[in-house]
Amino acid sequence: MAQASGHSVAPHVDEHDDAHEGHPGELTYIKVAAILAMITVSEVVIYYIQWMHDSGALVPTLLVLSAVKFATVIAYFMHLKFDPRMLTWTFLFGIAFGAALILAFIALFNNHPIQYATNLLP
Amino acid sequence: MAQAIAGLETAPHGAGTGVGHDAGHADHPPTSTGIDSRKLGMWLFLTSDCMFFGSLIATYMIYRGRAEELYLAGQGKGPLPHELLDIPYTSVSAFVLLMSSMTMVLALAGIQKGDLRSFRVWTMATVLLGATFLGGQWFEFHEFYHEGLGYTTNMFSMTFYTLTGFHGLHVTLGVIWLMSLFIVSLRGGVKKDQALNVEIAGLYWHFVDIVWIVIFTLVYLIPYKDVPTEGAEHALRAMGLM
Numbered sequence: 001m002a003q004a005s006g007h008s009v010a011p012h013v014d015e016h017d018d019a020h021e022g023h024p025g026e027l028t029y030i031k032v033a034a035i036l037a038m039i040t041v042s043e044v045v046i047y048y049i050q051w052m053h054d055s056g057a058l059v060p061t062l063l064v065l066s067a068v069k070f071a072t073v074i075a076y077f078m079h080l081k082f083d084p085r086m087l088t089w090t091f092l093f094g095i096a097f098g099a100a101l102i103l104a105f106i107a108l109f110n111n112h113p114i115q116y117a118t119n120l121l122p
Numbered sequence: 123m124a125q126a127i128a129g130l131e132t133a134p135h136g137a138g139t140g141v142g143h144d145a146g147h148a149d150h151p152p153t154s155t156g157i158d159s160r161k162l163g164m165w166l167f168l169t170s171d172c173m174f175f176g177s178l179i180a181t182y183m184i185y186r187g188r189a190e191e192l193y194l195a196g197q198g199k200g201p202l203p204h205e206l207l208d209i210p211y212t213s214v215s216a217f218v219l220l221m222s223s224m225t226m227v228l229a230l231a232g233i234q235k236g237d238l239r240s241f242r243v244w245t246m247a248t249v250l251l252g253a254t255f256l257g258g259q260w261f262e263f264h265e266f267y268h269e270g271l272g273y274t275t276n277m278f279s280m281t282f283y284t285l286t287g288f289h290g291l292h293v294t295l296g297v298i299w300l301m302s303l304f305i306v307s308l309r310g311g312v313k314k315d316q317a318l319n320v321e322i323a324g325l326y327w328h329f330v331d332i333v334w335i336v337i338f339t340l341v342y343l344i345p346y347k348d349v350p351t352e353g354a355e356h357a358l359r360a361m362g363l364m
Contacts, residue, residue: 028233033224040220044213047343059344066339070332071218077227078328079321079363084157086166098176106178 032076039069070074164322169330171292175333178288179340189278190347201269203278204346208262215258216262216338221292222251223331226300226324236314238307245304245320248327253296257292282341289337292330299323 013088052058075081080088153159173309192198199221225247232240271279306312312320 010254023231023234026228029224029227029231033221036220036223037217040213040217043339043343044209047209054347062339062343066335069335073223073335074326077331078325079225084155086155086157087162090162090165090169091172094172097169098172098179101173101176102180102183105177106183109184 023079024076024082029076032072036069036072039065123155123336127307154166155283158318160322161318165327167254168325171329172236175285175288178285179336182341184276185281187347189276192276198276200276201266201271201275202346203282204348206271207342207346208270209342211258212338212342213253213264215262216334218258219331219334220254223328225251226327230317230320230324233312233314233320234317238312241312241320242307243298245307247301248305249278249297252293252300256290256293256297259293261285263287268274283339286337289330289333290331296323298329299326332353 043062046052046058046061052061074091080091153162155162189198189200190202193200193202226245229241229244229248232238232244266279272281273279290346303312303320
C-alpha cells in the first residue's frame with residue numbers, strides 16, 4: 001500500500017547503523033547534525049567578512065545556506081527522504097503557500113507603500 | 123494529565139514509522155493513504171503552521187528598515203536593530219536549538235529499538251536544550267527592554283517581539299509536550315509499539331527548529347541599515363541640521 005502511494009526506496013544507511021523500518025540509524029543522525037553545525041558556523045563566519053558585505057554576496061549566500069539547512073532537517077530529521085512522497089508534497093504545498101504569502105504581501109506593500117513618515121515620500 | 127498531553131491516553135494504535143503495514147492495527151483498519159492518520163494530521167498541522175509563520179515573517183519583512191527610515195525622518199525613536207542584535211549570542215541559541223533536533227531524533231531512534239533508557243536520556247537532553255533556548259530568549263527580551271525597546275517603541279520592536287515571541291511560544295509547547303512524554307515513560311507509559319507518538323512529537327519539534335533557521339537568517343544575519351544614533355551626527359540630526 002505504501003509502495004502504491006509512492007513510498008520511497010530504501011534509504012542508504014551506514015553499515016553499522018541500526019536503522020529502524022526505513023529510517024537511518026544514530027550514526028547518520030550525528031553526521032547530519034555535524035554538517036548542520038558546520039553550516040551554522042559558516043553563516044556566522046561569513047557575516048563577519050567585510051568583503052561579503054561590500055560585494056553584495058552576503059544575503060544570497062546566507063539564503064542558500066539557510067535553505068540547505070532547512071532541506072537537510074526536513075529530509076533526515078523529519079524523515080521526508082524516507083517516508084511516502086505524499087508527505088513531502090503535503091509539506092511542500094504549505095511551504096510554497098507560505099512563501100507565496102510572503103512575496104505577495106511584500107509586493108503589495110512595495111507597490112502601495114503606507115506613508116509612515118510624511119517627509120520621506122514625494 | 124501528562125498522558126493526555128503526550129498523546130498516550132488511549133491504547134496503542136499503530137507503531138513504528140506510521141506508514142505501510144504499521145498504519146493499521148487490529149482495531150483500526152489500514153488507511154487508504156497507507157499513512158497513519160495521526161502522522162498525516164501532524165503534517166497537515168505543520169503545513170498550516172507554515173502559513174501562520176509565513177504571515178508573521180511577511181509582516182516583519184514589510185516593516186524591516188521602516189524604523190530606521192522614521193528615525194532618520196525625525197518621526198521615530200530608537201533603539202534600532204543594529205544597536206541591539208547580538209549575533210554571537212544568538213548564534214549560540216541557534217546552535218542549541220539545532221542540536222536539540224539531533225537529540226530528539228536520537229530519542230526516537232531509542233524508542234524505536236525499545237531502548238527506554240536511551241529514549242529518556244535523549245528526551246531529557248532535548249527538554250534541557252529547549253529550556254536553554256527559551257532562557258536565552260527571555261534574557262534577550264529582558265536586555266532589549268532595559269535598552270529601551272518596549273513592545274510599541276517602534277516598528278522593529280513590534281514585529282520582532284511578535285515573530286520571535288510566537289516562535290518562543292511554540293518552543294514552550296514543545297518543551298511541555300516532551301516533558302510529558304518523559305514523565306509518562308517513567309511511569310511505564312511509553313513502549314516500543316508507541317514509537318509513533320514520539321515521532322509525532324519529534325515532527326513538531328523539528329518544525330520549530332526549521333522555523334528558527336529561517337528567523338535566524340532573516341531577522342539576525344541579514345544586515346540592517348547603520349543609522350547613527352549617538353555622537354555628533356545624532357546631535358546634528360536632532361537639531362534638524364542633517
